[in-house]
Amino acid sequence: MTVTPAEFDAFLHKDIEKWVQVAKFSGAAGQ
Amino acid sequence: MRDFVPVATLNYSDLVMVVHPSVPVNSLQEFIALAKAKPGKLSYASSGGGGPYHMAAELFKKITGTDIVHVSYRTSGEQRKAVIEGHRDMTFDAIPTMAPTVRAGQVRALGTSSATRSEVLSDVPTISEAGVPGFDAGIWLGIVAPAGTPKPTSSTPRSTRPSPAPSSSPHGSARAQHP
Numbered sequence: 001m002t003v004t005p006a007e008f009d010a011f012l013h014k015d016i017e018k019w020v021q022v023a024k025f026s027g028a029a030g031q
Numbered sequence: 032m033r034d035f036v037p038v039a040t041l042n043y044s045d046l047v048m049v050v051h052p053s054v055p056v057n058s059l060q061e062f063i064a065l066a067k068a069k070p071g072k073l074s075y076a077s078s079g080g081g082g083p084y085h086m087a088a089e090l091f092k093k094i095t096g097t098d099i100v101h102v103s104y105r106t107s108g109e110q111r112k113a114v115i116e117g118h119r120d121m122t123f124d125a126i127p128t129m130a131p132t133v134r135a136g137q138v139r140a141l142g143t144s145s146a147t148r149s150e151v152l153s154d155v156p157t158i159s160e161a162g163v164p165g166f167d168a169g170i171w172l173g174i175v176a177p178a179g180t181p182k183p184t185s186s187t188p189r190s191t192r193p194s195p196a197p198s199s200s201p202h203g204s205a206r207a208q209h210p
Contacts, residue, residue, distance in 0.1 A: 003039075005036070005037055005038055005039065008037040008038070008173060009036075012037050022086050022093060025092075026086070026101070028081040028085065028089070
């Protein structure tokens with residue numbers, strides 16, 4: 001799938017938000 | 032994120048969730064039922080806290096409401112060995128790395144981690160289609176540039192997000208394990 005920088009930007013923000021929540025759930029965010 | 036501007040994605044690798052053959056399940060739903068029946072009794076291996084395999088398993092626990100104990104190893108090799116030898120019940124791993132072990136019957140694959148099936152393990156359902164809708168996890172590599180990089184420069188490269196096809200190089204697989 002070809003992506004533009006703008007699409008990558010949107011993906012990156014969405015992915016970071018998702019994994020921040022998982023890290024908080026796991027406790028890894030506090031390590 | 033304010034310090035960087037995204038330029039391009041380079042690679043995306045799916046993961047596979049596997050269990051040791053002694054775990055008495057043949058499907059993802061059976062594994063979830065077993066984990067719910069025995070909260071805190073099953074364990075999974077990762078190659079380090081905060082890494083992709085740890086986060087994938089935690090996402091699985093979060094969505095399914097299961098309590099599976101995390102055991103962190105120093106390397107992905109130790110993580111893999113712990114499940115192959117039956118010291119841990121489950122792990123997530125990169126498909127190109129784990130596929131030969133699955134085919135050899137050393138571990139049992141219960142699901143792959145993206146929205147579509149892997150070309151490498153096409154007979155293995157996705158975790159989403161196996162009963163955990165919306166589950167999506169993988170390892171991607173990309174390029175970012177310092178914030179303020181002139182747009183004509185930062186927007187020049189275009190990239191692909193290839194599926195984890197058999198053509199994934201050993202270098203790509205090894206790199207994906209240690210992002």
